[in-house]
Amino acid sequence: MITTGINRAARSTSAIGIVGTGSYLPAHVVTNAEVGEPAGVTDEWIFGKTGIRNRRRAKPDEATSDLAVIAGRAALESAGISAADVSLIIVATSTPDSPQPATAAIVADEIGARPGTAAFDVNAVCSGFLFALTTAEGILRAADGDYALVIGADIYSRILDPADRRTAILFGDGAGAVVLGRSGGGELLAGRLAGYGADRDLIRVPAGGSRIPPSMETVRAGLHYFAMNGRGVRDFVADTVTAGIRTFLVDAGVSAADLAHFVPHQANGRMLEDLAGQLEIPFERTRTTFEELGNTGAASVPITLDHAARAGAMGTGDLVLLAAFGGGMAMGLTLLRW
Structure with missing residues (x-):
């Protein structure tokens, strides 16, 4: 478990915060x-x-980087800076354009970042x-950088089995x-990152990597589809995530x-109602986009933040809690002042 920012005396007095937000959603409503x-x-x-x-x-000719580029440009515009001002770009995704190169490298080139800008x-x-956000803050603080662009982007529609009601109904695309x-x-x-590898099989895409390389057999068996144990995930959120927050x-x-x-991560509206209730956070203070956008993976927290x-x-000075959970299993938490 990694925790940052709670020991205030150990931190730099120079505040690092969110100075711009952006998002992009494909036009096709499903x-x-x-x-x-x-x-x-x-x-x-x-x-x-x-x-x-x-x-x-997403449209058939749209890849994750395409969505990320548009969202990134919107955030830069919101911040009133250009891509040339950014020293770091991190893209959070589990649906990259391809295994290599990093999607962030494509984004850096497309938005016009300076040659040499770190991107991963x-x-x-x-x-x-939230893992990317905490990482970017640490790098900016350690390297005395000026600006970092942090993007969450996913196209889950490409890895869903349309016949699997546990997953096909939940996910949308966005950045x-x-x-x-x-x-x-x-x-x-403050931030906290935590992993629970013993629960890794609750969410998975079995094939396509070095353990089970892609083949005609794996495609026929549907092993490239996203798979999830919905009840197990709900229990993980009710127990581990609630206690962690x-x-x-x-x-x-x-x-x-x-x-x-x-x-919170927009996993499932009913789950979020339960989570907010267990934490005694009034639901009117819970920012949501799930009703119209579904679960957009790593994009759901920044999309929802941008919409709000x-x-x-x-309001200036508002305390905001960002919370996400997902495959790994993993949990990310960030407390910020607006």
Whole structure:
């Protein structure tokens, strides 16, 4: 487990915070009826189980980097800087354009970053954005950098089995981004990253790597599809994630009542209602996008944060808790002041 920022005396006095946000969603809206038919379930069943009504789907010629580039440009514009001002680019994704090169390298070139700008990917599945955010903050602080562009982007529609009602109904495609910089105002106050490898089989894509290389046989067997133990994931969130957030807040000297905004990974609306209730965070303070966008993987937290910021929901000085969980299993938490 990695924890940052709770020992204030050990940190630099120069505040690093989010100075810009952005997001991008494909235009194609996919309804519950469209995903429900091949999965053998109805619109009513999907909404009752998940709270999701729609999700977005990338065009056939759109790759993860395409979504990330547009979200990244929006965040740069929001921050009032250019790509040339960025010293670091991190893309969190578990659906990269290809195994190599890093999707971040493609993004760096497409947005016009300076030659030599550090760019790499992070894969902590749906927790990836917060792993990338904490990593970027540490690098900026250690290297005395000015700005970092951190992007979460996924196209899960490419790895879903349309007949699997446990997964096909949940996911949408999208990208969200933030710019980190010496804010002079808001600040990342604390972060915690944790992994639970013993539970790694709860979420997986079995084939396509060095353990089970791609072949005609693996494709025919459907081993390149995303697979999830839904009940196991729900138990993980109810037990491990809930306890982890409680401990994190205590260690940071913050109570749930102090939080102006809770921005969780948009895994499943019913799950988030339970999580907020267990944490005693009023649901009206929980920022959500799941009803119209579904679960957008590593993009869900930055998309939801961007939507809240652009809607004017975030006030100067507000305490914000970002929380994500996903395959690995992994959990990422970030406390920030807006």
